[in-house]
Amino acid sequence: MRILSLLALLFLAQPALADVASFKTQAPIAYLVDAHSGVVLLDKASAKRIPTASMAKMMTAYVAFEAIRAGKLDRKATFTMRPATWANWNNRGSSMFLRSGQQVSVENLLHGILTLSGNDASVVLAEGISGSEKAFTDEMNATAERLGMKDSRFGTANGWPDRGGTYSTARDLGVLAKRIIEDHPDLFHEFFNQPSFRWNNISQPNRNPLLGAVEGADGMKTGHSNEAGYCLVGTAQRGPRRLIMVVAGLPSMQSRVDEARGMMRWGFDNWQEKPLFNPGQTVTRVPVQLGTGDVVQAVTPHRISMLGLRGDPGALS
Secondary structure (H helix, E strand, O other), X not given: OHHHHHHHHHHHHHHHHOOOOOOOOOOOEEEEEEOOOOOEEEEEOOOOOEOOHHHHHHHHHHHHHHHHHOOOOOOOOEEEOOHHHHHHHOOOOOOOOOOOOOEEEHHHHHHHHHOOOOHHHHHHHHHHHHOXXXXXXXXXXXXXXXXXXXXXXXXXXXXOOOOOOOEEOHHHHHHHHHHHHHHOHHHHHHHOOOOEEEEOOEEEEOOOOOOOOOOOEEEEEEEEEOOOEEEEEEEEEEOOEEEEEEEEEEOOHXXXXXXXXXXXXXXXXXXXXXXXXXXXXXXXXXXXXXXXXXXXXXXXOOOEEEEEEOOOHHHHO
């Protein structure tokens, strides 16, 4: 009971710290969470349903990653850009600039989706995996339900506006981001962290404004449409700490740059993690009745720490 009481005290104390300081954001939707502890550092309308724009491609990638891990999808396998798909998606919004009839490997399609935000690449991958985009979105929705993304629905593989059929919340997108990082760390680092990608002799940069500008930034996905505004799911890691952020509804690309970089730096610069117990460390001794001994050691299998504001010894004491 004593160890449970201690952990409960820490759990209850942590969220209250988020009210001590705030980041003044201009974004109508903003969410910043410490991935390890689950402490929400900033929450502005994180439960509001929003159009996903190209942030939906994170789920497209997650479904593909799951299939690769299960041995159902070979990353070296090639899919063909169907003439009908090309006619519908050729140079429509963000593009990988695939050619009609061109065969492309799964791994190159993933680069096209996650670095270039290719709408064409997303649909080619969806059709290649499931036979049709509709069948693939059914898989996206089943996966969202399994992950506990209760306020998310996907009607397209690329997040193209579909009259409200595709939506999510900042909180749900944060859940998806965390699962991508934790469930597929190698694929995450390989495909979400590329500064640019070249295909068909066309080189395009990654639009993520955190990469190369914020220490520890290593990926996630931008989004933009007229209805969604300028959006971003971003993440960065410094030492054992990882932050995941979501901003949406911003009016310009520059405002997305400013808000994303400022929020992520604020999260690292103003909050710190204090280790409390290391793996294998005894937390307390629990009395035992009718046993071979009087007490048993309660040992934590994981690292336990507490998050607090820098310069606030009371919060970390």
